[in-house]
Amino acid sequence: MSTPHSMPMVVNNTNLLTIVKPAFVFLYQVDTNTKNYAKEQLVLVNNQHNWQQIKPISRVIPEGDWVRIEFTDIPQSGNFDLIQDPNDGQPTYYIFDNVPFSELNKQTPKTVTMAEITEE
């Protein structure tokens, strides 16, 4: 066992250290009763509006009614908004807004409930 932030390693054998590129994984519950749910997309955008990544729901495999969406190669500075876009002419919604990079992975459905989603 070891102190926090230290890596226990083995002598003689090879220790595989994997470098994870900056990513944000969001578990998202889809309302499959909604007619156009497969059109939905999530948009992660920074506050400077010079970077965004769009993840269509239809491109991920649903696990029940939950989908796991991964945003990658995110700039590690600035604050971010996550927007749900029904992509069918209906209004978009903020799932969260103005969240710093370091806090992104703390944004789970437990901390951001659907009731807190606000219309844009």
Place this chain on the structure above:
Amino acid sequence: MVHQHTVAQGETLLRIARQYGYKTSTALYNHPSNAEFKALRPDPNLIFPGDIIKIPQKTEKFMPLKTGSKNTFVVRDEKEYFRLKVAYDDGEDIAGKRVVLNIGSQTIDTVLQSDGLIEVELNNNDALTGSVDLYLKAGDTTPTKSFAVQIGNLDPIDTLSGVQGRCNMLGFNCGKVDGVMGEKTRIGVKEFQYQHELEVDGIPGPKTKAKLQQVFGS
């Protein structure tokens, strides 16, 4: 008379052997009195605090020597190594990235090849603690990532701390390596299970442990 040694965290078999005057770890590991320990720990590099190792009494050897000619004695010696393989999670080539290792009294400043491997022969009396600094962006003067390392502290896969240690190394954050099944550990294990198409329940059962051992390599 056979003396017993109880393994403490961070000890290696070779260093234990040296404490008792042996030159190699195999002198202890392969001794018949340690058959039970050997069965429990099939990899001599992965021992666990509390393991009992029998220390056989050293016996005098009588060697027939010829007079009037040269007699050669070969003393077997064993070295310890620190081997690290650095890789990106998405498989991107790691070649050309600078790594600085500080292990005990040694500093190794090197550039990774495509295989991401570094090997360091450890000094006999050095501490087995240190740091790994990775410079992943060209021109960086401060490390992109830094890790403190404790060599000889990785626990066997059948322990929860062994699961946590391997998950952390592979990029599935289990938080502190403390052998406690907390929320961070559950999430880290779930992420590993998801990535490797196992049942995602956050419980490190036999299938998860076997996969973890296979992916990590030990």
